[in-house]
Amino acid sequence: AQSVAQPEDQVNVAEGNPLTVKCTYSVSGNPYLFWYVQYPNRGLQFLLKYITGDNLVKGSYGFEAEFNKSQTSFHLKKPSALVSDSALYFCAVRDMTGTYKYIFGTGTRLKVLA
Template sequence: AQSVAQPEDQVNVAEGNPLTVKCTYSVSGNPYLFWYVQYPNRGLQFLLKYITGDNLVKGSYGFEAEFNKSQTSFHLKKPSALVSDSALYFCAVSDSGNTGKLIFGQGTTLQVKP
């Protein structure tokens, strides 16, 4: 069965420092991986996805993610964090049954302090 794990409930980082939000996955076959962000009292917004090709994927708001097949990881990164990046981040993997179903991780709260 497909699954996604986000090992950290919360990540704290100072503004201007690099940030990493971790995600590991377990899939059968080739993974389709996604990152979404949820700001308070808002819906989810798509950040980026990995389907195939380059292991480093660039997305919205300066975020990028590195796909590592050997470590089954898809960590979200940003070189310089902003206070406005503070939000809840979800990693997700698509269902291999081609149903369109996304399986989400439990979410990681990112807190960027001035």
């Protein structure tokens, strides 16, 4: 079965420090991987995706993610965190069995402390 795991419920980081939000996946075939962000009382917004090509993907708001096939991971990173980055982050994978379903992780709450 295809699945996504986000092992940390919450990540705390000081403003200006680098941040990492972890994601691992289990899929058949080559994965399509995504990161979304949810601010309070809002819907999810697309941050970035990996489909093929360069393992380091750049996205919105200075975020980037590194695809690692051997470790089946797709960690979200940012070199210097902002207080405004505080939000709920979701990793997702597209079901590659032809159904066009998207499977989401349980989410990681990022708190950036001033």
